[in-house]
Amino acid sequence: MRRGISAVALAAAVVLGAAACGGGGGSGSGGGNASAKDPGSVTGTITYWDTSDAKNEAPAYKALVSAFEAKYPKITVKYQNVDFTTVEQKFKASAQSGKGAPDVIRADVGLIPEYASLHYIAPLDGTPALQDTQDFVAGPLNTTRYEGKTYGVPSVTDTLGLLYNKDVFSRAGITAPPATWDELIADAKTIKAKVPGVTGTYVNPDAYFLLPLLFGENADLADPAAKKITINSPEAVKAVTKAKEIYDSASLKVDFASAYDNMQTSFKTGKVAMLIQGPWSVGDDMSGSAFQGKGSNLGYAPVPAGSSGKALAPTGGHDLAVYQGSKNLAASYLFTQFMTSSAAQQQIAVKNGTLPTRTSAYTPEVLKNPTIAGFKPIMDTARPRVALPQVGSLFTPLQQEYIKILQGQTSVKDGLDAAAKQFGTLLPGFAAQ
Known part of the structure; x- marks a missing residue:
């Protein structure tokens, strides 16, 4: 089970959050405006922390990263597979220090409120990262919200x-x-x-x-x-x-x-x-x-x-979140958009057998998987855990x-x-x- 946040860590996070808020919204390759107005002009290098199973699931995500770089040749993605059991503490440590945090992280849905409250991740409303929200299954989309703002984009989902x-x-x-x-x-x-x-x-x-x-x-x-x-x-x-x-x-x-x-x-x-x-x-x-x-x-x-x-x-699964202190927000938004698109989710579902978060991704090919077909109607019963850090x-x-x-x-x-x-x-x- 996840541990709580100490008072010292919380104070440090508030200071970091204020700095991140001041430095993350500019134009050019760092800010988000370029990715919306002219995606092809966006440049930069971003780091992506993927917490999927390194042996069985990660190859499908690496293939998507390569496809993204082919579509946006001016952007380089440094892919890192980080163990699911250690990523939370590793991300907190890097976010608190302001050193080594990834630009985009695959986060357990239950961590979104905590990361948002500590100002570790950026609100995504109105950015290119959050596209076609009406296409998302309601349960997964609800896991991304905290205090009226959206801090993640649903990537894969599950429930009981x-x-x-x-x-x-x-x-x-x-x-x-x-x-x-x-x-x-x-x-x-x-x-x-x-x-x-x-x-x-x-x-x-x-x-x-x-x-x-x-x-x-x-x-x-x-x-x-x-x-x-x-x-x-x-x-x-x-x-x-x-x-x-x-x-x-x-x-x-x-x-x-x-x-x-x-x-x-x-x-x-x-x-x-x-x-x-x-x-x-x-x-x-x-x-x-x-x-x-x-x-x-x-x-x-x-x-x-x-x-x-x-x-x-309960709704489970993972959302993609963008580090609020990223120096390449424009590239991070584009990457998040690409990795959570319907086409990407279909590819992941076919390769890994995980449930998509977009309604349009439940194609006949995806539904050939009996587990996905079996859990698709069950997802209608899913609701998020209480949104508390x-x-x-x-x-x-x-x-x-x-x-x-x-x-x-x-x-x-x-x-x-x-x-x-x-x-x-x-x-x-x-x-x-």
């Missing part, structure tokens, strides 16, 4: 859905995936009774995977507009109570030391019938005995709905208390009250329930 074993469902006489959490519990009981050796589901104790239950009860971590901590609201208590019920009645018991790996192994070997998971897991799923050589056995559906009737899951840090205390709740070490209300108290130290000025 319900993956299920069609063969197990058939053997249990279940004709459709569960539409509600109560139906999921009922289906799990049916599977246990009719398909020996198979358990209904596996509850992932990672707090990110709790969000569909919270959203389904109209609950969230906090309410920025009202400046309230809401993780211990009655709606949130109801959501986590349901999660505990699912764990107790429908889930394979979790090995909390290696929960994710055991969850995956249980599902892909056919010992678990359904999971809340994302498209990133499908490649691994297909390596197991339940799906290897029989990909059509994997079913896709939206997450079940809560009592609100809403099936909602501290949102990544909130998951740590929530997960600590969520695990205690699942293990029966504390009650739902007491656990969420404890999480809310810790939220209070991360969200100064926010009132608790």
